[in-house]
Amino acid sequence: MEKGMNLTLIVWRQKDAKSKGSFATYAARAVNPDMSFLEMLDVVNDDLIQRGEEPIAFDSDCREGICGSCSCVINGVPHGGQKATTACQLHMRMFKDGDTITIEPWRASAFPIVKDLVVDRSAFDRIIQAGGFVSVRTGGAPDGNAILVPKEDCDLAMDAAQCIGCGACVAACKNASAMLFVSAKVSHLGLLPQGQPERDRRVLNMVAQMDAEGFGSCTVTGSCEAVCPKEITLDNISRMNGDYAVAMVKGK
């Protein structure tokens, strides 16, 4: 076998939502620099299983940075700190032999811990259910080219639409605010002609749901933008604040 790196992992272990969690220390030996971070955890887990211990629970599915499942804080930074990179796309060549790595779940009261590194992000789904859509029934849509969209608007909408709903922005924020996530959807639809009829209702309903879920308020520290694997920018938050103000005024 290749020699590889030897690492020390300090990992948050928590049996379920009700139990109290604590850190446990594991050795990761002969880590191949070509492994992804989650593959490194797979190997550690296989080792734990071999020894009859319970492996570390963590979410992942696509493992190519698009599904938004993976969610761990690595050395204090959601997704580990490589620019525009999810935890599943982080590779071990970013670490050195002998490193100690701390791994924790997202921490936010609106994302209760389910087990170990797995959290419950259903609050995000409920925010979308409150208004993150265009109300069109299947069938009866006009021809695709009947709705003209200037390329610039479409590109901006696409920048915002790339959000993968991972929740890193919430985990990075000291207030656990969900503004970056919510503003990405509000911007995506608000920038397109299709989103105009419901623009006011959408922002009011989504913000109301966000507040009801217990996310904190935004004090524009920018920590969300810094960790966002899809490079969603703070401009979206300004755009949403503008929309919200307009909708409030119109509502009165």
Add this chain to the structure above:
Amino acid sequence: MKLDSKIPSGPLGQKWDKHKFDLKLVSPANKRKFEVIVVGSGLAGSSAAATLAELGYSVKSFCYQDSPRRAHSIAAQGGINGAKNYQNDGDSVQRLFYDTIKGGDFRAREANVHRLAQTSVSIIDQCVAQGVPFAREYGGLLDNRSFGGAQVSRTFYARGQTGQQLLLGAYSALSRQIGLGTVKMYPRTEMLDLVVVDGHAKGIVVRDLVTGEVSSHAADAVVLATGGYGPVFYLSTNAIGCNVTATFRAFKKGAAFANPCYTQIHPTCIPVSGDHQSKLTLMSESLRNDGRVWVPKRKEDCSKSPSSIPDADRDYILERKYPSFGNLAPRDIASRAAKEACDEGRGVGPSGYGVYLDFAEAINRLGASKIRERYNNLFDMYERITGENAYQQPMRIYPAVHYTMGGLWVDYNLMSNLPGLFVLGEANFSDHGANRLGASALMQGLADGYFILPYTIGHYFASSKQARPKVDHAEFRKVEEEVSARTQRILAIKGKKAPRSFHRELGKLMWENCGMARSKQSLEANLKLIPELREEFWKNVNVTGEGSDLNQTLERAGRVADFLEFGELLSLDALTREESCGGHFRVEHQEEGECKRDDANFAHVAAWEFQGEGKAPLRHTEPLVYEEVHMSTRSYK
């Protein structure tokens, strides 16, 4: 078992319209009374659940991820086909239909494919209306790109994230219905069995992945949109959780499984870097527009730096073998050429299983900035994974399992041979024959969910009049007990090997013996080795923890157990199909290295019927009758 495809009579172009008129309807007031279970929240499942709820049905939707938005469809990159002819380049429904039939190597059902091409047009409109940000031209019109196997530009795309944007569109429609209370969503819930009452599919048994609780859900119809079974090969471009469990359990309850041996291997994926590898990453097909595939002519050169190998010593394999299509030869053909070169010992990279995809010439011709504009996100992804910069040195690529054309057998109404069981998207077998063309899977998933099932399911309700059982019906109790007993059995083994290790071993057998090249000998080896591995699994797998909480090892073990049975069925199907077609390449049946079809004996769908544990399944056939298309030999030389 009778396989009645229920293809409507009349001219091909009019079948669907005629059929829609002939289908019985359920009145608006009555729709509410019908409950539908939709398993899967990918493009097929989300679009179906949302549309059925809009129509007034009561819907329950299930997925194993923590949110429906994370279904595997999210990962699709390249685009979705639609016969809009916006480019005025001669596209039409007829042409998309023909390209798809030919691409599938004349092994798909003609009427289904024609309907798919017809509906493709409405899909684009629907997605645009939802706010899907498809790429636009400066004038505000929709942009298109071209894709493998077609000579027109009919592919709509949203950067390299078309699947994501389409799925988020369907997810938003689904979310709207969940908000309205017409769909009840069950995330982190895995379907572990189908419940059949009086011959009709009437419910499912599921396990709550967080609490471990096993429970039953009854309905008037069950829709499976659970995706493909690529990970039977262990390594594939699919998400880690993709599985055959839902469709395979349905098979064991009587649903026929069609053409399991039709699997697609994509030529441009990042090569395997070691045993730790958990999945493979696709590099979009679009790269072959500008990249040239080559290997050294001499084995001795394989370990040299590629830039030190002069042009004269390079073998541009696709350009040499397929001068007219060159680097844009279809997927199955390009994959086999790469394998052949590596098998000759001319592969590159640490494992020897890789070929170069070289952009040097395109960079010289167009400039690095043009290449960056076209492919930057892919080059970045490549660098994150391999640590290599593809602007400075050629990419290394190798084929990987990507898509599965086989699936549960369905008739023209997308209903399986089990009445009340509908199957959509990659989980069914219907539209791609023996090889799928790029950008056609997204199209099929959405056609099934938005525009076909919502019509055909009503006809079933209106004509079958089969009462919905209650969940305390004896059959539900029985299946729940079976499911729990199986979980307990797996947990009790406490052997020595992690489930992943069995999965990896199965994957090796499937890839070596039933991958890009299959022979009687290799397939017979699988039919012997897979049952041995399965036996070992049931004696020696180690699943830690309990069944009463979140237990990812248990989830994986359950899926691997099904793959260990299904891999055998797949190999058997491959052994029985004594011809080569599309992605199914039998070394005994070739002509100068190309697929040699046997239309006289194999122009049919093979659908397998479960006969009981330990018994050989029964092979049924549905003849493929071509009314309009003339079967010809695919040539890309």
